[in-house]
Amino acid sequence: MAKQQTLAISKRKTGLRKRAVRSFRKHWQFYLLIIPPVLYFIIFKYIPMFGSIIAFKDYSVVQGILGSPWAGFKYFKMFFDNPMAWSLIKNTMVLSLYHIAVSFPLPIILALALNEIRQGIFKRSVQMITYAPYFISTVVLVSMIIMLTSPRLGIFNHILEALGFHSINFMGEPGMFRSIYVWSDVWQNTGYSAVVYLAALAGIDPALYEAAKMDGASRFQKIIHVDLPGILPAMTIILILTVGNLMAVGFEKIYLLQNPLNLSASEVLATYVYKMGLLNANFSFATAIGLFNSVVNLILILFANVLAKRISGNSLW
Amino acid sequence: MTAKKSTIKDTFGDKVFLTVIYIFLILVILVILYPLIYIVSSSFSSPLAVSSGKVWLWPVHFSLEGYKAVFNNSQVIVGYANSLFYTFFGTLISVTLTVLFAYPLSRKSFFGRGPLMFFILFTMLFSGGLIPEYLIVKDLHMLDTRWAMLIPKAIAVWQVIIARTFFQTSIPDELVEASEMDGCSDLRFLMSIVIPLSKPIIAVLVLMYAVFQWNSYFDAMIYLKSESLFPLQVVLRNILIVNTTSSAGMDAGKMMELKQLADLMKYSLIVVASIPVLIIYPFVQRHFMKGVMIGSIKG
Numbered sequence: 001m002a003k004q005q006t007l008a009i010s011k012r013k014t015g016l017r018k019r020a021v022r023s024f025r026k027h028w029q030f031y032l033l034i035i036p037p038v039l040y041f042i043i044f045k046y047i048p049m050f051g052s053i054i055a056f057k058d059y060s061v062v063q064g065i066l067g068s069p070w071a072g073f074k075y076f077k078m079f080f081d082n083p084m085a086w087s088l089i090k091n092t093m094v095l096s097l098y099h100i101a102v103s104f105p106l107p108i109i110l111a112l113a114l115n116e117i118r119q120g121i122f123k124r125s126v127q128m129i130t131y132a133p134y135f136i137s138t139v140v141l142v143s144m145i146i147m148l149t150s151p152r153l154g155i156f157n158h159i160l161e162a163l164g165f166h167s168i169n170f171m172g173e174p175g176m177f178r179s180i181y182v183w184s185d186v187w188q189n190t191g192y193s194a195v196v197y198l199a200a201l202a203g204i205d206p207a208l209y210e211a212a213k214m215d216g217a218s219r220f221q222k223i224i225h226v227d228l229p230g231i232l233p234a235m236t237i238i239l240i241l242t243v244g245n246l247m248a249v250g251f252e253k254i255y256l257l258q259n260p261l262n263l264s265a266s267e268v269l270a271t272y273v274y275k276m277g278l279l280n281a282n283f284s285f286a287t288a289i290g291l292f293n294s295v296v297n298l299i300l301i302l303f304a305n306v307l308a309k310r311i312s313g314n315s316l317w
Numbered sequence: 318m319t320a321k322k323s324t325i326k327d328t329f330g331d332k333v334f335l336t337v338i339y340i341f342l343i344l345v346i347l348v349i350l351y352p353l354i355y356i357v358s359s360s361f362s363s364p365l366a367v368s369s370g371k372v373w374l375w376p377v378h379f380s381l382e383g384y385k386a387v388f389n390n391s392q393v394i395v396g397y398a399n400s401l402f403y404t405f406f407g408t409l410i411s412v413t414l415t416v417l418f419a420y421p422l423s424r425k426s427f428f429g430r431g432p433l434m435f436f437i438l439f440t441m442l443f444s445g446g447l448i449p450e451y452l453i454v455k456d457l458h459m460l461d462t463r464w465a466m467l468i469p470k471a472i473a474v475w476q477v478i479i480a481r482t483f484f485q486t487s488i489p490d491e492l493v494e495a496s497e498m499d500g501c502s503d504l505r506f507l508m509s510i511v512i513p514l515s516k517p518i519i520a521v522l523v524l525m526y527a528v529f530q531w532n533s534y535f536d537a538m539i540y541l542k543s544e545s546l547f548p549l550q551v552v553l554r555n556i557l558i559v560n561t562t563s564s565a566g567m568d569a570g571k572m573m574e575l576k577q578l579a580d581l582m583k584y585s586l587i588v589v590a591s592i593p594v595l596i597i598y599p600f601v602q603r604h605f606m607k608g609v610m611i612g613s614i615k616g
Binding site for chain 1: 327328330331334335338339341342345346348349350352353355356367368370372373414415417418420421422424426427428429433436437440442443444445446447448449450451452453457468469471472477502503504507528531532533534535539550553554557558580583584587590591594595598599602606
């Protein structure tokens, strides 16, 4: 029995080797082609992964990554002993959860609404217009936010004043920061995110709609009983990916939106890493925080994937 | 299709529901369009009209002062030229590398594609982080050179997956086998058959990488020091967000006027910076949708 098994394994092994040799001989050009992209991934992705060991070292530019002396968990301790740490983690989590709570359901609603209306100019215009802000750069978007909400010039405050309210310095209020970040993101990305769901909706079997109509289902009932189950796999996958990025909030935009007045709400892990590492040159300390962030993300995505598999049977792998 | 059929015997409830949907979508359009129209209208108004808040929807006291100020700014012109350079060469490098990787990965006869897929997918799950990535660019002596804008972000894993899915579904194995029979090498097959057959996906890749390059500012901010290398987005950030216009040592009236012009110029600058993307947008829109859809087939 055991002998048979080892025989089978060794047979498979030689089969594998044979296939490998045949593939190398026949398709050697493929292996040549992938050298530049593989080198790219090694140099710009895998070496930095290895380089994050400087989180456990006293990195100095002169001694390099390998030559610098080990420091153990010194920098992690330094981070968690700092009261700042918890406010950074809190800011990151709250912003992320707020963002998910709003930006996960809205594209689904938009896609379902678009799916109900007839093919034609109106539908195409809605799609084209909702999709357009996706192409605006972060710098331009943030400039627009700052200009539109400015206390002196901004149209938002002109409207408030016209309605008899006092003007608000939106960018200077820590309490407003999260809403500005989340709702401007909704404005920019909802149309783009809806495309995935529209594709999933287009793939639903028309026979299901026929059957629902025969049973006298209303439009709303069809959405609940046909559309939603039809896009459930897409929803699950997008939710897993979103949860996996829980701690990786849109750093570039937050950094641009920051000012000294809203810092108490807008300082998140990623912006702190940037300031500590590149502006203050505390490479090891910043890398330790960044590594903590990456590891939490990795755990979250693995956890979300397992959970999704259990509950809905859909998963990333 | 389903919507058309069911309108014939829509019940009263369905009609109400559909009306609500139309109203909702019209509101969505208004919310998205209003800020855009407001910015464009302001950019064509007079400095005084903008700073006194007279603009609500359409341009007030039509003028091109803002645009004149933009095109008199040498920083903006240099930034524009740099951005065109980075966008053109960055896209060329990115698309080439992506196709080189995606095509072998799409062939079943290519031994090792499973591990290689894992090799690239893993980089989506875990990354070294900002500092180690910065250090490698530094060690390669790319800091403050144009290479720093072209190489470190050259390949996006997502685009490799999209291209691979396209090759898998639209270049059948039979075609490859037939050409092998005729003694066509893999390289020749790629150059003279796959690429001509893959124009739609190459268009998608070009557009996605080009928009990404045109819009990115962060790499330029951390890797570049010389102003002569700055792309447009960094120039924009300095003018629009950090506010580096100096107004020291001027009399009050002159300063007021300059301040108004500076305010107006911001609106014009936003329009000018977004023009390349806005011009290509209607043409690329459909391709972009296709890209997202291909990507979503097998994520």
